[in-house]
Amino acid sequence: SYYRVNIDTGVYTGWTGALVPMTTERNTGTVRYKLNPEDNDLLAVETTLYYTEQGYESEGDPNNAEEYERADVESIGFDIRNTSAFELFSVTYGLDYREDDISAKYEDPFDLATAHEESSVFGLYAQAFVPVTELAELSLGLRYDDYSFDDNFDQEFDSDEISPNINLTVEPVEHLSITGGYAEAYRGVTRREAFLAPWNMYPADSEGEKANTWKLSFNYDNQQFFASGSVFTQEIEDYLYPTSGGSLGDIKNDGYELKVGVRKNGFYAATGVSYSDPEVDGYDYRDDLGLVVAGRRWIGDFGYVATHADGSFFWRAGWFIEYREGVDEVPLGRFPSVAEKDSYVLHNLNFSLTPPALKNLELSLNVDNIFDKNYQDHTLFAANGLNSPGRVVRLSASYRF
Numbered sequence: 001s002y003y004r005v006n007i008d009t010g011v012y013t014g015w016t017g018a019l020v021p022m023t024t025e026r027n028t029g030t031v032r033y034k035l036n037p038e039d040n041d042l043l044a045v046e047t048t049l050y051y052t053e054q055g056y057e058s059e060g061d062p063n064n065a066e067e068y069e070r071a072d073v074e075s076i077g078f079d080i081r082n083t084s085a086f087e088l089f090s091v092t093y094g095l096d097y098r099e100d101d102i103s104a105k106y107e108d109p110f111d112l113a114t115a116h117e118e119s120s121v122f123g124l125y126a127q128a129f130v131p132v133t134e135l136a137e138l139s140l141g142l143r144y145d146d147y148s149f150d151d152n153f154d155q156e157f158d159s160d161e162i163s164p165n166i167n168l169t170v171e172p173v174e175h176l177s178i179t180g181g182y183a184e185a186y187r188g189v190t191r192r193e194a195f196l197a198p199w200n201m202y203p204a205d206s207e208g209e210k211a212n213t214w215k216l217s218f219n220y221d222n223q224q225f226f227a228s229g230s231v232f233t234q235e236i237e238d239y240l241y242p243t244s245g246g247s248l249g250d251i252k253n254d255g256y257e258l259k260v261g262v263r264k265n266g267f268y269a270a271t272g273v274s275y276s277d278p279e280v281d282g283y284d285y286r287d288d289l290g291l292v293v294a295g296r297r298w299i300g301d302f303g304y305v306a307t308h309a310d311g312s313f314f315w316r317a318g319w320f321i322e323y324r325e326g327v328d329e330v331p332l333g334r335f336p337s338v339a340e341k342d343s344y345v346l347h348n349l350n351f352s353l354t355p356p357a358l359k360n361l362e363l364s365l366n367v368d369n370i371f372d373k374n375y376q377d378h379t380l381f382a383a384n385g386l387n388s389p390g391r392v393v394r395l396s397a398s399y400r401f
Helices: none
Strands: 022-035 045-058 068-085 090-108 111-133 136-150 156-170 176-187 209-221 225-240 247-264 267-279 295-307 313-324 344-353 361-368 392-399
Touching: 136 176
Parallel strands: none
Antiparallel strands: 022 045, 045 068, 068 090, 090 111, 111 136, 136 156, 156 176, 176 209, 209 225, 225 247, 247 267, 267 295, 295 313, 313 344, 344 361, 361 392
């Protein structure tokens, strides 16, 4: 692979280098537990505990066997929540925590760069659901986030924020619900690319970013015909550039999504479209905004679901099609290779089965990109990055205790 797995050589000034041996690995474990006594409306506990190790290693310059680079991220976290139902309303409340330990190392005969960083986020939240009338429900909540980040340059970033949200859902006719609302979300200063830790630092006055989102959505489902959609406008204040360097400014992102489909005798078919248009004043490279991907995406979803006589799940087979429209880009400064992101079409197959004798066990087979399409995902950093993986086959099993 190339020195950076998502960028081909020449994006900067040859900095990405030639093809080199590279290894990535990931180990993760998750434990979930639920407690929901039928005779206690105040108790419905859900607990999740997870641990993840991610590692990346590159030999660097293939002409220098002593040069290599490695980055590792170790994460541990949990989420504990409970739902209590009262006579007039219900409320879900809980806390979550995640801690990341980041290390990176780059070495050659002339230089040695190492880094160690730690970050954590602690959250408290509560969400209440209040029936207003028989046809309307109000949902309102608060979330408190406390971020801490100690970077490789002996800088400490501590920030906290309270984020409110409010939504009103009405059901004007049977099977149809319409929801309008506003929500805020906060993210503090943290490292997003571990292998940059030895060099890239945030300015000392960096603060977290806050997203403000207005959204209007609908959902209709009469068990045979279904449709859903939404329009939204979002502004991210003081957006932190993913490779550090401080705030890029404010991002404004407008978009919509729509999906319609039918079900009949176990068969289903659906089609949909989504669109996103992020912008930053004075910055033309609109697709270089972290995980905010510009452009329009179409999908088709077709399949069959088989059930037992009691209505429980037996097996499912599906065919999923994705068409991503091309995105024009303006060459910008140090990214002269950026011109456009081409359109592509992908076909994926999926199958899942629950054996009748083991109804807590689910077996799954997924074949992504079944025609081995040569394409480049639009989430890549630059237009001349490495192509996405070809055909991918995944076999998995899950068991519920």
